[in-house]
Amino acid sequence: MEFVPRLPSILLLGVVYVAYVLIGGAVFWKLEGELVEQNQVLLRKQKSRLLQRLTCLDIQGLEEVGQLIQSASKYGLSLKSNSTADGFWKFTSSSVFAATVVTTIGYGNISPHTMYGQIFCVFFALVGIPLNVVVLNKVGKYMLSIERRLCDFIEKKTNRKRCVRVLVHSLSFAILAVLYFVAPVMLIQQYEDWSYAEAVYYCFITLSTIGFGDYVADNNPDRSYPEWYGAIMGAWIFFGLAWLALLINHGIDLLERFNGYMKEKREDIASSSQGSQQEQTQAPEKKS
Secondary structure, eight states: OTTTTTHHHHHHHHHHHHHHHHHHHHHHHHHHHHHHHHHHHHHHHHHHHHHHHOTTOOHHHHHHHHHHHHHHHHTTBOTTTSOBOTTTTSHHHHHHHHHHHHTTOOOOSSOOOSHHHHHHHHHHHHHHHHHHHHHHHHHHHHHHHHHHHHHHHHHHHHOOHHHHHHHHHHHHHHHHHIIIIIHHHHHHHHHSSOOHHHHHHHHHHHHTTOOOSSSOTTOOTTSOOOHHHHHHHHHHHHHHHHHHHHHHHHHHHHHHHHHHHHHHHHHHHHHHHHHHHHHHHHHHHHHO
């Protein structure tokens, strides 16, 4: 019967979760739905103009052209120069793909198509995803332990416990945010034909492991990338996810400390109230 008192809170949490998702869906519907309808109208007009201009092209031929474009994009082939994306399904890109599998990013720009490749991907993910969670959690805790030792060292020198801990955590967050979010945005803008907002969007979608696949770095067959670019992006993904694990551990650490602080306050209030009650009960006894 211990689960009965917890049932209302679970229901409340479920209602909040469903409401949050539905509100998000309504907002996306409002923001994106009208633009999609406008683009559909424009595409229909462009389709009719194309068929009128190219009289030798019928609906079947247009479908074949569309399938060709989809297949070229799927296999990293450029229609402009017949060149392919650098390292497409070679060792470097395959390693990055393996990283997107175990981190559950899953861009979708490349995926296995052979039967053996798909079967291996299933078993590879079954082992790699839990392993990735454990490794990132360990790395995040190790980084947090370094910060705690630094806080303890500074606290002994200054005797300002709370101020030092907040300052060190804030400074660490700012430095790592620049290293794993601001610097990659600047690098991506230099080698990708994206705006600043698109680069920020890509970095967040990647580090949050959402991975829509609408923007993928080092994947444009019409651009030439340096050899180290793919390796840098792979390392950034791993350590960026470790940074997110550090932020999660930061939040847990701060919540635990806040909970401990509030518990101490409650105990102090309870002890002081008990002391006052004892004094009030002892006073009548002395008078009698």
